[in-house]
Amino acid sequence: MSSVKLRGVRKSFGSVEVIKGVDLDIDSKEFVVFVGPSGCGKTTLLRMIAGLEGITTGDLEIGDARMNEVDPSKRGIAMVFQSYALYPHMTVRENMGFALRFARVPKDEIARQVEGAARILALEPLLNRFPKELSGGQRQRVAIGRAIVRQPEVFLFDEPLSNLDAELRVHMRIEIARLHKELKTTIVYVTHDQVEAMTLADKIVVLRDGIIEQVGRPLDLYDDPANQFVAGFIGSPKMNFLSAQVKEVGSGGVTIGLVNEGDASLRMPVAPNGTKVGDTVTLGIRPEHFGDAGQGGADLTVAVDVAEHLGSTSYIYANTTSSEQIIIEREESRSEIGMDQVTVSISAEKAFLFDQNGVRLR
Amino acid sequence: MAEDALETRGRQVTRSNLARSEQFNGWAFVMPALVLLGIFMVYPILWSLWMSFQVGRGMNFSFGGLANIIRLTQDPVFLRALSNTMLFLAVQVPIMLILALLCASALNDSKLWGRGFFRTAIFLPCVTSLVAYAVVFKSMFAQDGILNQMLMGLNFISGPIPWFSDPFWAKAVIISAITWRWTGYNMIFYLAAMQNIDRSIYEAARIDGVPAWARFWYITVPMLKPVILFTTVISTIGTLQLFDEPNLLTQGGPSDSTLTLSMYIYNLSFRFMPSFGYAATVSYVIVVLVGILSFLQFLAARDRRR
Amino acid sequence: MSNPIALLGRTAQYVLLSFAAFISIFPFFWMAVGATNTSPDIVRGKATPGSALLTNIVTxxxxxxxxxxxxxxxFxxxxxxxxxxxxxxxxxYGFEIFRSRVREKVFGGMLLMLSIPFAALMIPLFVMMxxxxxxxxxxxxxxPTVASIFIIFYFRQATKAFPTELRDAARIDGLKEWQIFLHVYMPVMRSTYAAATIIVFMTHWNNYLWPLIVLQTNDMKVLTLVVASLTSAYNPNYGTVMVGAIVATLPTLVIFFLLQRRFVEGMLGAVK
Incomplete structure (x- = not known):
């Protein structure tokens, strides 16, 4: 199984640069997920690895060999497409064996490989059907089967679950995770869904506007985001961001006051990193990290807009005095039912502080 | 050091193999068509443009400047052919397209009984061989033929209509023949486009209480506008080039009353003593007319969109 | 259907379609009946089958x-x-899949040429030949008819509905571009080809003006020329020509009925 290396990779369409210099190491057998909002360049980056898009500048290595100019079929990759891209005029069997036919593999060997892949994916009863006779989930499995048959060094997945309904998506997600365990290949997986990224990845690559914002293990990104963008992108529901003003800068940290919240101030144990008194900063706190009133560094009283009680968890959508919307998550809580106002606390250890440019202050 | 080497290599913006092969393949796929079009279309167009400034008979010609254009304005036969062609265009194209649109909207109804039969039947005329339908029409429109008998039987007319010997009725024969042949063809375009319109739009309009005629006029017609424009342009081009029907049904007669521009070009080139230069000039009249009319139609379609 | 206006609408719908269908089909009926009648009977408007079929066929x-x-x-x-x-x-396919600025200009130029009438080309083409x-x-x-701008345009429109991911998948599966065209594009687009086959076969089979100019000896004549020359005789033998008309119409009818199911499908793809 191969590693993948990207060095200073850039891509322009005409005068528009969509990938603005990417350096990345993907280790052998690693499950790497590219995640980011639409238009961030994640699919383009995947297609560049596949050889479907040219690389404007920079280098791509797969298994220690430079691949920039190598034909897609000779890169040792296989790809699963968002629309599955099954050939509609061929049966499942022909779809899965198509690549081998053009690699001049003998017929009986093709049959053996196809049967093998079909067994892994429980596709044997479907081998003689046409794609239009299959359900969405079955098509998805055939697309994966077609990739497996080629015995690639690297699997590429382009938003493979986005055309499935919610239930099937969870099911296929688990199937893909199982498959990775079984096949032990390198996988590069593109998605816009951070839940897929968190559950599947060994390593997440967060992209925005053609630039890597952060690379790391899923929980590291959750616990220790590098900037406001990553903090907001990873985690569900999203992290709350509150505007704040720097009141005091000392050796032990920065003291901030929340805008329009009167005396409520919080001392964050971070290095100021050039931030001065009076600067506007952003305080980030995840919905699940609000404490009960009086238990943290600062209390915040908010007006309840809508409350959703799901039994084990409750989500409270509320507005601060300066009309910033926040979400509060509560476990096994019944006390907020019917209340117009809620007071919660923010503790410095659970909160993050970002400067005006969105860079995290540590 | 290694990093630096990589940097420099990376900065050279070279066209990748991929981009080069895309370019190569792009030209390779279109080349056969372009070569053929170059030989059998572009070259003849340029040749006839040059010819239209030549005067003389047969293969002996000399530069005549604008002589051919002056001859056009004084040539009664040309003016007759031009007015005939424009009349065919102005009468036939609107009738045909409206009929096609009506038939298509009547057919665009999944609850309609016998839908497949009607669609096939109305489309069938355009599948026929041109010469075959010419002979059929010629015999049907004969002086004592089936059509006159039917019309007289239904008491629409008292005596037989002289279809081919009266200038007015000869034109009517040509117009009904073309309309018969091409209405179904245009209808299929409309029908295909109508089936692409989301059914729920009509359902929403019905719930909003929009009557059927308004659904047709305010939903179907605007959404079909690109197809209507397309068929209008195609039909205009077809009618301006009209040759086969008059040549087979009326031979341009009686007394040139159904002579079209294309027939006149043919006569100038192959029937009389060939006058290629003048014929080329007449053919450019059609090119100019098609250009002007297509442009006006595009303009009209755009204005209505505003 | 309790609503009287709706009932009226439905009736109008059937009247219109029945009338149109009758007008469309009657000449076919006339052609079939005519083939069994003598020429004088046809011109007299006899609409019942006669006994001259065999004579007409032999003639x-x-x-x-x-x-x-x-x-x-x-042929x-x-x-x-x-x-x-x-x-x-x-x-x-080439114009739609491999985009480039130069080729877009070439394509635009081609569309302009669509409006050039054949009459403008026939003299230089004749001299060239x-x-x-x-x-x-x-x-x-x-x-001269092989590169048809109209059919190129039609295929380009239809190719817009061809999923580009299929081409990507085929590239990863190791197919060269011509193999993708042959093994993926052509089979996937069969409906488009079916619709185009009807139109293209019809134009070639029914072509009259250009053969009239270019074909000169009897052994090279095509059916349209034979039927046309029989028709334009001063006093045509209609019974005989009706047989010719049927022979000239049958092939296109057969092709149409064989491919009809795919035809509407194919048109649908092109209009989108």
Whole structure:
């Protein structure tokens, strides 16, 4: 199984640069997920690895060999497409064996490989059907089967679950995770869904506007985001961001006051990193990290807009005095039912502080 | 050091193999068509443009400047052919397209009984061989033929209509023949486009209480506008080039009353003593007319969109 | 259907369609009946089957070297259709899949040429064929019609509905571009080809003006020319010509009915 290396990779369409210099190491057998909002360049980056898009500048290595100019079929990759891209005029069997036919593999060997892949994916009863006779989930499995048959060094997945309904998506997600365990290949997986990224990845690559914002293990990104963008992108529901003003800068940290919240101030144990008194900063706190009133560094009283009680968890959508919307998550809580106002606390250890440019202050 | 080497290599913006092969393949796929079009279309167009400034008979010609254009304005036969062609265009194209649109909207109804039969039947005329339908029409429109008998039987007319010997009725024969042949063809375009319109739009309009005629006029017609424009342009081009029907049904007669521009070009080139230069000039009249009319139609379609 | 206005609408719908269908089909009926009648009967408007069918068939089939004429027609239409579909679909695919600024300009220029009437081309084409000594040959008939701008445009429109991910998948599966065209594009787009086959075969088979100019000897004549010359005689034998008309119509009818199901599908793809 191969590693993948990207060095200073850039891509322009005409005068528009969509990938603005990417350096990345993907280790052998690693499950790497590219995640980011639409238009961030994640699919383009995947297609560049596949050889479907040219690389404007920079280098791509797969298994220690430079691949920039190598034909897609000779890169040792296989790809699963968002629309599955099954050939509609061929049966499942022909779809899965198509690549081998053009690699001049003998017929009986093709049959053996196809049967093998079909067994892994429980596709044997479907081998003689046409794609239009299959359900969405079955098509998805055939697309994966077609990739497996080629015995690639690297699997590429382009938003493979986005055309499935919610239930099937969870099911296929688990199937893909199982498959990775079984096949032990390198996988590069593109998605816009951070839940897929968190559950599947060994390593997440967060992209925005053609630039890597952060690379790391899923929980590291959750616990220790590098900037406001990553903090907001990873985690569900999203992290709350509150505007704040720097009141005091000392050796032990920065003291901030929340805008329009009167005396409520919080001392964050971070290095100021050039931030001065009076600067506007952003305080980030995840919905699940609000404490009960009086238990943290600062209390915040908010007006309840809508409350959703799901039994084990409750989500409270509320507005601060300066009309910033926040979400509060509560476990096994019944006390907020019917209340117009809620007071919660923010503790410095659970909160993050970002400067005006969105860079995290540590 | 290694990093630096990589940097420099990376900065050279070279066209990748991929981009080069895309370019190569792009030209390779279109080349056969372009070569053929170059030989059998572009070259003849340029040749006839040059010819239209030549005067003389047969293969002996000399530069005549604008002589051919002056001859056009004084040539009664040309003016007759031009007015005939424009009349065919102005009468036939609107009738045909409206009929096609009506038939298509009547057919665009999944609850309609016998839908497949009607669609096939109305489309069938355009599948026929041109010469075959010419002979059929010629015999049907004969002086004592089936059509006159039917019309007289239904008491629409008292005596037989002289279809081919009266200038007015000869034109009517040509117009009904073309309309018969091409209405179904245009209808299929409309029908295909109508089936692409989301059914729920009509359902929403019905719930909003929009009557059927308004659904047709305010939903179907605007959404079909690109197809209507397309068929209008195609039909205009077809009618301006009209040759086969008059040549087979009326031979341009009686007394040139159904002579079209294309027939006149043919006569100038192959029937009389060939006058290629003048014929080329007449053919450019059609090119100019098609250009002007297509442009006006595009303009009209755009204005209505505003 | 309790609503009287709706009932009225439905009635109008059926009246319109029945009328249109009657008008459309009657000439076919007339052609079939005419083939069984004598010429005077046809001109007299006799709409019932007669007994002259055999005589008409014999007269028509002995009027010219008909096997030769039929061969010419089928050969020209068959070869012409295959070449037109191949060349034009290659170009339509090429223009849509491999985009470049220069080719877009070329395509725009081509669309402008769509409005050039054949009448404007026939003189120079005739002179060109004469210079190339191709007058009275199959090539002279077939070659000028092979690259059809209309069919190229049609294929380009239809290709917009061809999923590009299929091409990507095929590239990863190791197919060269021509193999993708042959093994993926052509089978996937069969409906488009079916619709185009009807249109293209019809144009080649029914072509009249250009053969009239270029084909000059009897052994090269095509069916349209034979039927036309029988029709434009001063006093045509209608019974015989009706047989000819049926022979000239049957092939296109057969092709239409064979491909009809795919035809509407194919048109649908092109109009989108």
């Amino acid at each position: 028509f089939f002995t009027s010219e070297d008909l096997p030769r004429v039929l061969f010419n027609s089928f 020209i239409a068959g070869v012409g259709t295959v070449l037109t579909l191949l060349v034009s679909s290659l170009a339509g 004469a210079n190339l000594k191709l007058i009275n040959t199959y090539q002279a008939i077939i070659l």
